[in-house]
């Protein structure tokens with residue numbers, strides 16, 4: 001019997017299981033079962049037609065035990081507090097898995113940005129920033145891009161916050177435009193991390209014994225499109241891609257450079273209108289269960305569920321999105337022998353390079369892209385290795401291995417710091 005999906009309950013269920021497997025007493029980790037702070041704001045925005053709409057916004061600060069709160073801001077019409085709470089907790093765990101000195105946070109505004117003009121999005125972003133400004137800052141809580149937000153949105157946050165402070169504060173957000181302190185390579189970082197994790201998993205699993213690997217990618221936003229590009233450049237066949245406007249399947253492999261060129265020139269950056277010989281259109285449900293070796297969900301949470309997990313044909317699932325697989329689906333995939341590289345490892349490349357950007361801002365210097373990519377590669381491979389070792393030691397999944405690595409680090413710091 002399917003229950004109502006609540007991502008926060010899913011997060012708690014996995015955390016409790018990991019704690020149980022590590023014999024960590026509840027009093028040692030119960031602080032991580034609830035966010036430190038939850039802020040809900042109302043943001044009035046003057047629309048282009050002169051009317052005023054009030055948008056609901058959130059910023060949840062899950063944990064600051066290992067460093068400042070860190071995590072993106074998403075604009076989505078279906079977002080709610082439980083989703084933001086789950087996303088903030090996953091940030092805490094993610095930063096601990098890759099061992100960067102941050103806690104976790106997440107923000108959101110309940111809005112469909114495709115219905116707003118650029119000027120309205122700017123006013124909404126500035127209004128939201130003012131409302132959350134008492135709790136953000138370079139040493140406090142550092143937002144970044146997430147679903148439907150980008151470098152320009154980060155630029156408006158940086159400007160609004162700096163104006164309130166009376167000085168330029170680039171370290172308040174990451175994923176900014178390069179001209180105002182953004183890091184070279186940050187835009188590509190999450191997709192690059194997905195590519196690194198996918199190739200490492202393929203190699204460690206000896207998937208297909210070195211023969212061609214067929215990959216399906218859900219979502220052609222920042223994460224999915226870069227992952228598609230880099231996995232294509234790695235020599236794999238990208239057999240399926242999609243976005244909200246539709247999907248394509250080509251068993252011989254899609255022409256990724258041509259798809260990326262279409263996305264870059266289409267006014268809405270959407271797949272709609274793209275065709276190529278040999279490719280047929282597929283629905284989202286068909287993409288998730290198509291013939292492939294690797295499935296990379298790079299869109300939203302709650303995609304691989306109890307309803308479709310038994311039909312997933314991939315042998316490897318790499319979670320580019322946060323929370324794409326429900327707890328029930330995860331069990332089904334595991335029972336069926338499907339390997340899942342979890343979000344808190346697979347999509348950590350974004351926050352790793354956010355960390356590099358923040359370090360550069362605090363030191364007022366700039367790394368070249370090569371240094372960024374090399375350092376990202378090193379951290380992703382090291383973290384992958386540590387998770388794989390934990391998984392083998394406890395004879396469990398990569399997800400559980402990642403939660404264990406993260407929880408041990410968090411609990412260790414909690415023991416050292418004690419209860420305030």
Ligand code: GLU
Nearest residue numbers: 071072144146350351354
């Ligand atoms: N939104 C991204 C994530 O979910 C990046 C967060 C960040 O860079 O702070 O990991």
